Every structure is written in C-alpha cells, then in structure tokens.
Amino acid sequence: TQTGAPVSQTLTAVRQRGYLRCGVHQGLVGFAVQDNRGEWRGFDVDFCRAMAAAIFGDASRARFTPLTAENRYDALAGGEIDVLWRNSSWTMTKDVEGRFAFAGINYYDGQGFLVRRSLDLNSAAELNGARICVAAGSTSALNLADDFRSRGIEYTPVVAPTEEAARAAYAREDCDAFSADISALAAARSTLSDQQQHAILADIVSKEPLGPVVRRGDEQWTALVRWT
DSSP: OOTTOOOOHHHHHHHHHTSEEEEEESSBTTTBEEOTTSOEESHHHHHHHHHHHHHHSOGGGEEEEEEOTTTHHHHHHTTSOSEEEEEEEOOHHHHHHSSEEEOOOSEEEOEEEEEEGGGOOOSGGGGTTEEEEEETTSHHHHHHHHHHHHHTOOEEEEEESSHHHHHHHHHTTSSSEEEEEHHHHHHHHHHSTTGGGEEEOSOOOOOEEEEEEEETTOHHHHHHHHHO
16 A cells, blocks of 8 residues: 555455455356355456455455345445445446446446247347346346337336346246346356257347446545456
C-alpha cells in the first residue's frame, strides 16, 4: 500500500478474517461447479483462488458461496461475500445504480437459444408461439422480452427461480427452448443424456461482457480485483 493511500476496509476485513469469500454460480460447468470430492472447479473459481493468492500468497484461502441470479447482488450488498465472481453481465443499469462496481471483464458472452433438433428450427424467428425457459432475475429474461418484442415474435416465458431450474424444466420438455448465455447453454447441453439431440441456434441476441462485481466506494479493493 502506498503511503497516504486510503486503506481498503474490505481488504482489512479479509486479512483479519484470514480468508476470502467469493460468490459463485450454484453449478455451471466450466465456470463454477463442485466435483465428486466436493471441490470447486471452473473459470470463475480459479479467479477467486488467484485473488486469495494475491492477498495471502495462498490460493487455498478462498471460500465459495453459491448464489442464484436473484440473490447474488443482495448477498454482495449485505456483506455476505467480498467479491462476486459469477458470470455477471456488466450493464448500464447496474453501473449507474450506484451500489456496485464492475472491476473488469473476464469473459465476452452472448445470449442464445438451446432447442431440440427434432423441432427442425434454423432461427430464433421460428420460435413464434414457443414456450421459452429463462431464469428469474437474469439479464436473459429482459433481453428475450426486448428482442422478441422488437421483432414481433409472440412467446410464452417459462420463468424458473434459478438457471438450474430452467435447465431442468427444458430437460423435462416443459418448454420448447432454453435461453441464456451461450456458455450456459453449452454447459446445459453437456449435462443432458441425449446431448446430440439438442442444438444451439446461430442467433445471438445480445452482447454480454461478464466480470467480477464489488461494492462501490472501496477503490483500492476494486483495483485489486481488476489487477487479479
């Protein structure tokens, strides 16, 4: 820390506690998932461990709190976690709201659609009248409504409480398509027993810059996350 630089309250609390608390996805293959031994693995998980290494010189001092799309920001605002490493989209609304700061972008994604090959669909425009599964509290639900409204496509949203629930609803055929970030759709397809019978359409209806989120007002902490 440079002489005269403001002391980070978050960093001080983390050092006194002895470990870093990261909010992560409940279970997204490639980003954050527990293996058969209960160990957390994935892209976001590795970033959290890198932060622990930067702070303590010990990557094992990272702890993981699985969070839904709906409760992730409340957990961050309430101090339950120190940083949110959970494939979160950096949007203007979140940026100007004033409570949070995005420290950077670690993955560029985009929203798409997972469908059964048996439906013989080539484009999202052919989903007129379809039932589409989305997770509550996600940017995906808002993007879907905006995009289909602009194109005059009628659909029935099947809103699930979590991304996992939306994935399960699609697997049960409670909906005709599942809409989320392409990375999440690829992860969802990899968990299906008949994954070759499902396809991700070429349509990408949004640009999703994903990155870590912290509470606003602690610039030194934000910089630590950014440089990690």
